[in-house]
Amino acid sequence: MTREEIIAEINSELAEEFEIDEAAITPDAPIYQTLELDSLSLVDLIGIVQTKYGVLISKAELPNIKTFAQLYDYIEQHQK
Amino acid sequence: MGIWSCIGTTLDEVRDALYQGKSGIIFSQERKDAGFRSALVGNVPKVDLKPYVPRNLRNFMPEEAQYGYIATKQALEHAGLDEDYLNTHEVGIIYGNDSVAEATMQSLDKFRQANSTVACGSGAIFQSMNSNITMNLACLFKLRGINLTASAACASGSQSIGLAALLISQGLQDCVVCGGAEENNMYGIASFDGIQAFSIREDEPTKASRPFDASRDGLVPSGGGATVVLESYEHAVKRGANIIAEIVSWGFSGNGDHISTPNVEGPARSLELCLRNGGVDPKQIGYINAHATSTVIGDRREAQAIAQLFGERTVPVTSTKSQTGHEMWMAGASEIIYSTLMMKNGFIAGNINFEKPDEETACINVLPETKETHFDMFLSNSFGFGGTNSTLIVKNV
Numbered sequence: 001m002t003r004e005e006i007i008a009e010i011n012s013e014l015a016e017e018f019e020i021d022e023a024a025i026t027p028d029a030p031i032y033q034t035l036e037l038d039s040l041s042l043v044d045l046i047g048i049v050q051t052k053y054g055v056l057i058s059k060a061e062l063p064n065i066k067t068f069a070q071l072y073d074y075i076e077q078h079q080k
Numbered sequence: 081m082g083i084w085s086c087i088g089t090t091l092d093e094v095r096d097a098l099y100q101g102k103s104g105i106i107f108s109q110e111r112k113d114a115g116f117r118s119a120l121v122g123n124v125p126k127v128d129l130k131p132y133v134p135r136n137l138r139n140f141m142p143e144e145a146q147y148g149y150i151a152t153k154q155a156l157e158h159a160g161l162d163e164d165y166l167n168t169h170e171v172g173i174i175y176g177n178d179s180v181a182e183a184t185m186q187s188l189d190k191f192r193q194a195n196s197t198v199a200c201g202s203g204a205i206f207q208s209m210n211s212n213i214t215m216n217l218a219c220l221f222k223l224r225g226i227n228l229t230a231s232a233a234c235a236s237g238s239q240s241i242g243l244a245a246l247l248i249s250q251g252l253q254d255c256v257v258c259g260g261a262e263e264n265n266m267y268g269i270a271s272f273d274g275i276q277a278f279s280i281r282e283d284e285p286t287k288a289s290r291p292f293d294a295s296r297d298g299l300v301p302s303g304g305g306a307t308v309v310l311e312s313y314e315h316a317v318k319r320g321a322n323i324i325a326e327i328v329s330w331g332f333s334g335n336g337d338h339i340s341t342p343n344v345e346g347p348a349r350s351l352e353l354c355l356r357n358g359g360v361d362p363k364q365i366g367y368i369n370a371h372a373t374s375t376v377i378g379d380r381r382e383a384q385a386i387a388q389l390f391g392e393r394t395v396p397v398t399s400t401k402s403q404t405g406h407e408m409w410m411a412g413a414s415e416i417i418y419s420t421l422m423m424k425n426g427f428i429a430g431n432i433n434f435e436k437p438d439e440e441t442a443c444i445n446v447l448p449e450t451k452e453t454h455f456d457m458f459l460s461n462s463f464g465f466g467g468t469n470s471t472l473i474v475k476n477v
Contacts, residue, residue, distance in 0.1 A: 019135045041136045043202040051194055 082154030086122030122302025147305030172225025176236025176260030233464025238412025242330030264303030329358025335467025366455025
């Protein structure tokens with residue numbers, strides 16, 4: 001998938017799953033605050049990325065993904 | 081009291097439906113297409129909790145917890161227990177539930193499909209535990225007293241009320257939220273359909289549930305949620321509560337016999353214990369809300385147990401399951417609400433579809449049509465698989 005395709009798909013998926021306005025998802029927006037993630041619902045983000053792209057975000061790498069742009073980068077680099 | 085059922089989602093709607101003899105049973109094409117022998121079911125509206133519970137908390141709530149939430153929200157409002165009160169007083173919860181089928185199935189399907197446990201989702205562990213209703217409601221409503229799920233098959237709702245009344249009578253709790261809820265999706269009862277316990281009168285859905293009637297051919301599954309708030313008399317008076325009714329006594333027993341076929345002796349002991357615990361003479365009971373689910377054997381055995389304690393064809397008996405179908409884990413609580421609504425509004429809802437008894441159900445006085453009458457005390461039976469029996473006596477205030 002191209003980066004543009006990934007962005008369109010993941011944004012739509014996340015907006016639906018976390019019940020937020022898709023317009024709030026911008027490349028520089030903070031993921032945790034925007035999706036209102038806590039230690040449990042974070043698992044749902046990881047699950048979506050794994051199910052959609054076969055990419056398992058490791059615990060060690062999680063702290064490095066703070067914005068949506070960083071999430072797109074991670075998926076793009078690791079997708080199978 | 082709060083209720084979410086196939087005959088109404090407010091106390092007023094339910095009162096009117098009971099009086100009018102309305103049936104909540106429909107035919108489900110979805111179930112037929114899926115392979116059900118009997119596609120009859122209670123038509124329980126889905127709950128939209130979006131206006132009340134944020135996504136991250138709703139994510140922990142399977143269908144039965146959603147029904148439990150909406151019934152409890154109503155009940156707390158009805159009881160005048162607001163957020164401030166719950167934040168500053170110790171209120172407990174004992175709630176009946178005995179299945180988590182759909183939530184468990186969905187999360188394990190995702191796990192097997194993805195070969196990954198993460199795919200189950202963050203809510204799955206909470207949704208797939210039998211105590212999901214009490215764990216969710218205690219957190220959402222800030223309940224800080226007893227926190228316990230009663231799992232006693234189709235007596236779960238009744239046992240929850242009995243246990244709460246016992247804790248209160250012992251001075252261990254002042255106020256307990258109790259009730260029962262039942263998931264109403266097809267996965268929860270597919271295996272129940274498989275043992276051919278359901279009515280197959282699919283051409284006449286509203287006539288399918290006919291407890292005590294000679295032509296009954298099985299039960300109709302239903303679900304929803306029912307909540308009652310119990311508190312000590314002193315607690316109720318102190319906070320200026322509108323007292324609706326009094327739990328006089330609880331009786332219970334086990335059959336210690338067959339897993340699905342009830343006997344007469346076990347239920348009779350539950351009735352007897354309840355009468356004895358309350359010091360109640362059978363003549364004081366103005367109405368019996370029977371457990372009777374519309375199965376051939378179960379209705380017979382209950383009729384005989386009632387006749388054994390009350391004499392033949394004496395006290396009026398009906399089963400509200402003729403209108404609602406069998407609400408299972410919820411039934412023991414919802415039927416306390418149905419009966420209380422009747423008591424407070426001066427009528428007994430007729431046992432719809434009752435045309436004539438068979439030889440063994442003829443020993444009790446089944447009212448086929450709604451009767452306007454005054455009564456001040458009723459008895460409600462709930463019996464479940466494994467021979468678990470629970471009986472409650474409730475008095476007007």
